[in-house]
Amino acid sequence: MAIANVKVEGLQKSFWDESRGEVRAVDGIDFDCQPGEVFGLLGANGAGKTTTLRMLATILKPTGGSASLNGYDVLADPEAVRRSLGFYSASTALYPRLTGRETLEFFARINGYPANQVNQRVEELIDRFGIREYAGARVGKLSSGMRQKISIARTIVHDPPILIFDEPTVGLDVMAALEMQNVIHELRDEGKVIIFSTHIMSEAEKLCDRIGIIHQGRILALGTLEEHRQATGKHYLEDVFVHEVMQAEDQSAKAMASPGEPRTSL
């Protein structure tokens, strides 16, 4: 049995909202991920994907449950968690006044990469992503495609065993999105644990070894694509997703209609 590098149990996150009161953005979710696996969180906007991943990245503090990455608890040892982690999302921008090379050096150093190996590692990544030509230019002057490559290199510069990609293809053109998918495949093949969130069905079908369908802060169904197909009788992931969500909505509506009935965990 493989060691679970990411283990999530009953994870919860509640927020206070002026108009809505207490909002449970994540409502007790469980999953684990293995090395060399791409685990996908598939859900609509506002389903709780980003909140979940931010809790794993120790940016947000869980209000319930637990999560550990590479054996480190997100509450007890957040710095060790972050050292084991590369986090990429559409909102993790780069410093526009640093060059690509400086960006990689900076993040390698603050992520604790051995100082005497930083330059070698940076040059290696510059070659790997084909960014040598503009590695000396300031990031703010580069095109979004170039910045994306540097951003991915920034995510893996300290060679973390776990990578989180939070909707990484949002806003990218087709070619850039394809390149991102290729990188994720390569990283999986290197044995990294990859958690990937998306609301694009085709991307999840293509990339993920296992998929958790998340809706209103809960994982409705979790398994390989084949397992989802068998459980729902639907072929396309989009149909599977709609089926699971509709079923959850129905159950929710029934629970609302008969408030005495206890809520059941999906």
Place this chain on the structure above:
Amino acid sequence: MSPKRSDNTSVLGTLFRCEIKRLMRDARVLLISVFAPLVIVPGYILVMQWIGNSEEQRLEDTVYEYALSGDEAEWGLEIVSAALALEANDPDTSQAVVRFERQQVTNTDSLLQAGEIHLVIEALSPEAYERSRAEEIAADTLDPEEDEVAPEIEEGSDGGTAPELQLPIIRLRFRGNSDFSRRAHDRLDARIREVRSELRDSVYLAGGFPVGREEFASVETENTASAEKEGGALLGMALTPFLLLLMLSGGSIMAVDAITGEKERGTLETLLTSAASRSEIVAAKQMGIIAVGVVVVVINVLNLLAYLVLGLLELPENLAVALSLLDLVLILILFLPLTVLISSTLLLISGYAKSYKEYQIYFLPLFLVFLVPSLAGILPGLDLRSAIALVPIAGVGVAVREIMVGEYDWLFLAIAFASTAGASWWASRLTQRTLLTERLISSSDLDEADLLGGPALFPRHVLRWFVGMWVVFFLTAIWVGGELTLQGQIILNLGVIFLGGSLLMVRRYGLDPRKVFALRPVHPAVLLAVLVGIPAAYLTGIGLSTLVDAYLFPVPQSVLEAFGEVLLDDEIPLWQLVFFICVMPGILEELAFRGVLLHGLRKTWSPVIVCLVTGGIFGLFHVDLFRLIPTAYLGVIFAAVVLLTGSIFPVMLWHFGNNAIALVPQRMGWVTEETVFPEWVFAIAFVALLIVFWIIWKVSTPYPDLKKTRPREFS
């Protein structure tokens, strides 16, 4: 595999270098915020000086034109001629001679209003003066700028007005909105008064006055302060606000980008998901703000010095400053916590602001909050040896002024340093906490404690409440303290501020009164121990005060006498004194300090620190500096008893007993302020106090939920 972590210094250094590098590459910010002021500030001073000098030159070069009118014009001409002769032959060369020229015109008023002439001199007989006044009153066109000179009448004498004595009048009419007209008036007015004075003296002499005029008119002044001291006082007043403004504006260049900018760019999330800890990130950003602020201060000061050396700017005449190396070191030490305070606060608002625009909104009030206390050094009569030393920033402002005039009150210099250092430490903690809050990243404005609200939020807010209560306490003491009787003061302080504030906190945070006020039963042995502890702690306290008086700072006799007067005031019956000085503090001060405050801080620090902090705050609420240490000492003892027993009742009894033992024997005349206890009494009292604490400790029922181990921190 995850590589091992580098040491903290390396990460801190990397973060700091990155901050500076990013700023240095922002050409527009550097140009507008750093280099432009180097030209603009001295340029502004230069232009102002040039305008001032040009104006002065024009005033000096002008030949002031005046017209003479009135039915006593001939007599007036004599006076004016004498006055102008004085002006022309003035031996004082420090001011330029003003030249006047008479214009023979008739329509004087219209020419004056048109600016054709600078001054109209009316020489009027009493009848003409009366007519003129009557016309003016009728026309309601009385000009308050008019001056009337009655040469033969002493100002402020009982001799009545000039018309009553039937004496002629000289009236100067000028236009106050014209610098030239005003200059003509000021100078001629002064000269006419001199002439009048000489005329009066000659009348005295002619009348056989026995003393020569040169004797009774002789006035001599002498300034005993050296030029260095005067210059030091002048610069000392301005130095703190000047450097503070530069530091604020310089530090802000970095601060606005430090967190607000990171939020707007989206780089904050990238940074926070790195392995750098929050404390390293905060420290690096704070170092960046300090570095940029200090550099801006240094280059601006050097820039001004360069302008002075080059002779482009001029200092006021006779301005001399003599600073020793010790003075410079002391000033630098005093500015150190101020620098940290500024950087922490700037970083704090950078953390709170969601955008550059919001940062600007916060910056203006912050600017004023810093500027106003920094001006304390300018206030006349404000000495460092006062409560001002306790006010952060203000204490430093006054301390710097005193250092620059060569006065070194070491204890109060240390207090001024400590108060600003304490504020900077607090601001640093707040800033650190800001980066722990989730509002930096999530759309929610609130973090976990906010979400849980009520009691969970209370420990975070309790110090703010007490700061607020202290401000109200301090201001009411200044504004209405003197107006109230002793009873009124106690009702206001204890009944309104302490009890009112405490109840407001209980209500606002939904606290359980039994828990927050520690209303728990105690072991009977504790109460017995307290009865012994009351005299033991009281006498130990006197011993401590004696030591403080002897070695730290002597308590002025006036303070002791003032305190004694209250106790011995026969107009207040003893039962009232007991009620207001013993019962009320015993209950209400305990509910506020050992109740609410201690409850709020119990999980923040270890029990020892909680005792010291609550004791210190209790001392600060007794505003008078000379009572700070004795009351803080009692506050520490009371806090320790509450933490050991988990109950407020023993300290209510102790507090009541302590005040009673201080009051009743003195009121009854059994002891006086002059009573001196032998030293062995203090030694026995101290041993007894230790035994009392040992007994309480043996039967202790500790306060629940104290901080025992360092809680897990989400760093």
